[in-house]
Amino acid sequence: MTTASALRSPFHQGQSTQRIMLSVIIALLPGLSIMGFINPFWLLQPLLAGLGAVIGEWFFIWCCTRQPAQASRTLMDSSALLAGLLLGLCLPPASPWWLAFIGGHICSMLGKQMYGGLGANPFNPAMLAYLVLLIGFPLQMSQWQGLYDGLTQATLLDQATVLSPAQWPGTHAFNQACLLALGFTLGGLYLLRLGIIHWVTPICLLLGFIIVQLYIDDFNVKASLLQIPVGGLIIGAFFMATDPVSAPNHRQDQIIYALGIGALTSLIRQGQQYPDGMAFAIVLMNIVTPSFISLKNALKHKRDIL
Amino acid sequence: MTQLYPMTGGLLLPTQRAIGLKPQALTEQPPRLVFALQQRHLRYGSVVKLGQLVFANQVIAQSIGSEPIALHTGLAGQVTSIDDHSIELRTNSNMPTHKQPIPVSMTTLKHTPLAKGLRELGLLGLGGAGFPTALKIHRIHTLLINGVECEPLLVTDASLMTYHADQIIQGLYQLLTHQDIQLRRLIIAIEADKPQAITAMRQALQIHTWSLQPELIIIPTRYPAGGERQLYQQLFGEKLPAAVKMSDQGVACLNVHTLLAINNGFNGQPLTHRLVSILGNGIAQPQQLWLPIGTPISWLLTYCGALHEPLEVRIGGPIMGQRIDQRNQSITANANTLIVDLVKPTLFEQPCIACGQCEPVCPEALAPQDLIALIQSQPQQQDQQLVEQNLPACIECGVCDLVCPSHIPLHQYFGQHKSRLKHLADQQQRAQIANATYTRRQERLAKAPKPNPKPPIEASRFTPSQPLSSKANSTTKLKTNLAKAQRLYREAQAALKQAEKKGLEPTLRKVYESKVGKMHDKVQLAQTAFDTEKGRV
Numbered sequence: 006m007t008t009a010s011a012l013r014s015p016f017h018q019g020q021s022t023q024r025i026m027l028s029v030i031i032a033l034l035p036g037l038s039i040m041g042f043i044n045p046f047w048l049l050q051p052l053l054a055g056l057g058a059v060i061g062e063w064f065f066i067w068c069c070t071r072q073p074a075q076a077s078r079t080l081m082d083s084s085a086l087l088a089g090l091l092l093g094l095c096l097p098p099a100s101p102w103w104l105a106f107i108g109g110h111i112c113s114m115l116g117k118q119m120y121g122g123l124g125a126n127p128f129n130p131a132m133l134a135y136l137v138l139l140i141g142f143p144l145q146m147s148q149w150q151g152l153y154d155g156l157t158q159a160t161l162l163d164q165a166t167v168l169s170p171a172q173w174p175g176t177h178a179f180n181q182a183c184l185l186a187l188g189f190t191l192g193g194l195y196l197l198r199l200g201i202i203h204w205v206t207p208i209c210l211l212l213g214f215i216i217v218q219l220y221i222d223d224f225n226v227k228a229s230l231l232q233i234p235v236g237g238l239i240i241g242a243f244f245m246a247t248d249p250v251s252a253p254n255h256r257q258d259q260i261i262y263a264l265g266i267g268a269l270t271s272l273i274r275q276g277q278q279y280p281d282g283m284a285f286a287i288v289l290m291n292i293v294t295p296s297f298i299s300l301k302n303a304l305k306h307k308r309d310i311l
Numbered sequence: 312m313t314q315l316y317p318m319t320g321g322l323l324l325p326t327q328r329a330i331g332l333k334p335q336a337l338t339e340q341p342p343r344l345v346f347a348l349q350q351r352h353l354r355y356g357s358v359v360k361l362g363q364l365v366f367a368n369q370v371i372a373q374s375i376g377s378e379p380i381a382l383h384t385g386l387a388g389q390v391t392s393i394d395d396h397s398i399e400l401r402t403n404s405n406m407p408t409h410k411q412p413i414p415v416s417m418t419t420l421k422h423t424p425l426a427k428g429l430r431e432l433g434l435l436g437l438g439g440a441g442f443p444t445a446l447k448i449h450r451i452h453t454l455l456i457n458g459v460e461c462e463p464l465l466v467t468d469a470s471l472m473t474y475h476a477d478q479i480i481q482g483l484y485q486l487l488t489h490q491d492i493q494l495r496r497l498i499i500a501i502e503a504d505k506p507q508a509i510t511a512m513r514q515a516l517q518i519h520t521w522s523l524q525p526e527l528i529i530i531p532t533r534y535p536a537g538g539e540r541q542l543y544q545q546l547f548g549e550k551l552p553a554a555v556k557m558s559d560q561g562v563a564c565l566n567v568h569t570l571l572a573i574n575n576g577f578n579g580q581p582l583t584h585r586l587v588s589i590l591g592n593g594i595a596q597p598q599q600l601w602l603p604i605g606t607p608i609s610w611l612l613t614y615c616g617a618l619h620e621p622l623e624v625r626i627g628g629p630i631m632g633q634r635i636d637q638r639n640q641s642i643t644a645n646a647n648t649l650i651v652d653l654v655k656p657t658l659f660e661q662p663c664i665a666c667g668q669c670e671p672v673c674p675e676a677l678a679p680q681d682l683i684a685l686i687q688s689q690p691q692q693q694d695q696q697l698v699e700q701n702l703p704a705c706i707e708c709g710v711c712d713l714v715c716p717s718h719i720p721l722h723q724y725f726g727q728h729k730s731r732l733k734h735l736a737d738q739q740q741r742a743q744i745a746n747a748t749y750t751r752r753q754e755r756l757a758k759a760p761k762p763n764p765k766p767p768i769e770a771s772r773f774t775p776s777q778p779l780s781s782k783a784n785s786t787t788k789l790k791t792n793l794a795k796a797q798r799l800y801r802e803a804q805a806a807l808k809q810a811e812k813k814g815l816e817p818t819l820r821k822v823y824e825s826k827v828g829k830m831h832d833k834v835q836l837a838q839t840a841f842d843t844e845k846g847r848v
Binding site for chain 1: 322324325463629630659661662663664665666667668670678680681696699712713714715716717718
């Protein structure tokens with residue numbers, strides 16, 4: 006369907022899906038540049054994953070429609086590139102190159118196009134792809150050390166059994182993690198400034214995390230605060246949980262959603278199985294999201310939920 | 312100073328009004344007028360015949376219903392075609408026009424009941440909705456004059472207020488002095504971005520001495536602040552529920568152009584012309600013209616010097632206006648603006664990403680993203696939910712369209728589904744009424760005792776209970792019988808005479824003669840019956 010001419014009028018506010026996606030990519034730049042500053046090779050993973058996602062999306066649509074023009078037009082909204090970049094940021098830098106590339110494909114195909122494309126995916130594509138890789142390639146996905154000098158985000162959490170959080174400050178890895186967290190926070194503030202994301206989600210997510218973490222740490226404030234910059238918490242709070250498609254539509258639902266993600270992340274971090282719980286927490290809360298509407302309706306009209 | 316309450320949602324748009332456009336009269340007559348009979352709130356039926364000559368200001372159609380609203384022609388001419396949808400008139404400037412304008416009652420508004428007078432003058436809301444004015448001013452305590460033309464580009468009301476403020480205020484003054492109007496409050500609302508209009512109106516207000524002081528309120532520029540429901544919220548501080556109209560609350564909202572037309576009505580002039588702004592990049596120069604209602608748009612485009620390129624014509628503003636087919640449409644009472652633009656490349660609608668930009672701007676506090684998700688999934692099964700989400704409250708202002716990053720024509724979808732829901736609700740209501748009537752009848756039938764067998768006819772005909780009246784009845788009956796027979800006899804005679812004039816075959820003549828004879832016998836029979844009855848009495 007072609008649009009009404011009101012949309013072509015000069016009074017349209019000029020916002021477009023493509024511009025939103027590009028703004029988010031721009032918001033990632035501070036974090037990415039800090040990453041490149043620490044070690045330029047770390048940038049390979051996001052780039053490869055982004056490339057994989059773009060190719061995967063084009064290929065999927067071409068397979069479905071056999072119209073290269075349409076496939077290319079779909080890529081114009083840049084959502085595939087963005088999802089790929091986000092996935093790449095979460096991958097361990099030392100993992101093999103094909104992992105990021107495959108991850109990108111999974112991100113576009115399984116995470117988004119399988120459900121009907123942009124706007125129809127119930128899960129955050131990057132997080133879903135991350136989980137698929139984590140379960141499918143557990144060995145490669147735990148290669149945080151090795152190739153490159155230095156340690157990155159999840160490492161500290163990996164070593165939590167060896168190195169207690171109280172010993173983190175001052176280590177090289179912790180400083181890097183703080184620097185990266187700062188970069189992504191800057192990007193998040195930029196998105197808040199543009200009005201693309203709302204402050205409710207990141208604030209409530211951090212709040213939910215802190216509350217549960219305080220309880221776990223026996224109300225040791227310092228130990229709890231130390232957990233914030235490490236892992237994927239900041240990038241998740243500003244870039245993953247704020248994905249409008251998979252998050253609830255209304256503020257009060259978003260509060261519950263974000264609190265839930267924060268709490269679940271903290272809880273999963275305590276388990277020994279997986280070092281960082283962000284991806285699991287987000288996908289779990291994505292599963293709950295559709296129920297918010299029926300729950301609200303049920304409360305409003307005093308009906309049974311099902 | 313009257314307190315003003317904030318409006319929900321809305322957007323501050325660059326209004327880009329071409330202020331300074333002066334209302335002008337046409338320099339030549341359109342060769343034909345086409346009156347659309349099917350309008351948004353009314354359906355008209357023609358009261359003229361094919362080929363009939365009509366004078367200017369003559370009624371040519373009336374709306375269907377118990378309280379008809381007249382439709383007048385602004386120019387004299389001859390009716391060239393009539394069908395269900397339109398009346399076409401070939402105008403003729405040489406035709407002698409009546410010196411006196413011809414409203415139906417030949418009286419001015421002052422001496423008739425207001426609603427009746429407004430119906431006879433054919434007054435409709437000229438702001439854009441075209442709702443009959445007579446239905447609005449029914450048992451009101453507050454009159455709200457709407458000069459808040461909030462959509463960008465529009466200048467019609469602004470220049471009316473600037474150049475014809477005295478006539479508008481005169482209309483208001485006359486309306487107030489009418490016996491049918493008893494007001495507690497009188498508000499004139501004008502948008503802040505029309506300073507010239509505000510000063511002109513203020514000056515005009517000072518001419519009269521008012522029994523009820525009008526409050527001139529300046530509404531901040533924001534789209535869609537001029538919607539009736541939005542004005543209500545800003546002035547009275549509460550939102551109207553979806554099903555409640557402003558007139559239900561005793562408030563009537565009249566556009567400034569309507570008020571000008573009412574002023575003309577008090578001078579005996581029905582609604583025949585309206586001011587139309589013609590804007591856009593598809594014409595040589597923007598203009599503002601007093602056009603007779605029914606002016607064909609194709610002729611108007613030539614008159615205004617439209618470019619010879621594919622054009623896109625909209626009636627109404629750039630956001631809420633309707634795109635029309637310029638070949639067979641004409642100016643109606645609600646056409647305040649004509650926007651003629653070159654055709655622009657189409658954009659593709661993208662899927663909704665639930666970004667939520669549309670929610671804070673919605674002036675009715677709806678959640679357009681939820682509505683569109685419901686509509687795009689399975690509209691038929693979601694009717695209940697659409698109503699629960701308050702879709703019927705949507706005013707189709709299109710603000711959500713303007714912020715949507717996915718270029719979804721949201722307000723078009725909402726408009727479609729709103730009317731569909733309304734249609735369904737109407738059907739349901741009618742079915743309920745029919746069902747209730749049926750069950751009531753069944754109950755009545757079940758309750759009623761078995762009807763008695765009818766008494767024999769002979770007994771019932773001459774009941775002794777009312778001998779006198781029955782006799783009187785029988786006399787009158789016989790009298791009418793006699794009169795009827797006499798009439799038929801005369802007719803038969805006349806037919807025979809005419810036939811004789813034309814020259815007739817003998818067989819046919821015999822038929823006629825026998826008929827005359829028969830009629831004569833009948834007359835005699837009736838006469839004797841009548842005489843005997845009279846004698847008896």
